[in-house]
């Protein structure tokens with residue numbers, strides 16, 4: 001995930017769905033000041049992220065409010081989003097609200113990486129998510145499945161936020 005995100009020094013990097021903090025810790029190791037903040041709505045998990053990555057700000061809230069989280073901190077658009085959000089388990093309206101928050105917050109040349117389980121393309125919600133990704137970004141690629149992950153998973157790499165149609 002971190003290699004596909006390819007964060008560069010000085011970039012604004014935000015993590016979504018930090019859970020117990022394994023990605024947060026990997027981002028901290030990847031570079032100083034990474035991530036700028038992590039988002040996790042479940043208080044006990046947010047606390048676990050803080051323990052896993054001391055010094056990283058963890059915002060307790062939903063990723064759909066990403067633009068407001070940036071505005072509250074006086075931050076510009078995000079260069080890299082590292083997402084573990086369970087899009088393929090979500091209903092259509094939640095997928096759309098969170099994707100709208102992400103595309104409003106991401107810089108035009110920004111990149112989002114988001115993992116999903118290998119079964120995701122077999123599920124209606126997983127197929128819908130992929131479709132919505134291709135509508136929201138100019139370039140969407142999928143990595144090979146990582147079979148060593150339990151459960152096996154792959155990563156969508158999304159770039160080029162589609163501008164709203166006039």
Ligand SMILES: C[S@@+](CC[C@H](N)C(=O)[O-])C[C@H]1O[C@@H](n2cnc3c(N)ncnc32)[C@H](O)[C@@H]1O
Nearest residue numbers: 017018019020023039040041042062063084085
């Ligand atoms: C699959 S877990 C991944 C946790 C961790 N990043 C990892 O790799 O182990 C997904 C996480 O997304 C969080 N989540 C669910 N809905 C969310 C939302 N609307 N905004 C932000 N995070 C959310 C969950 O609470 C959970 O911690």
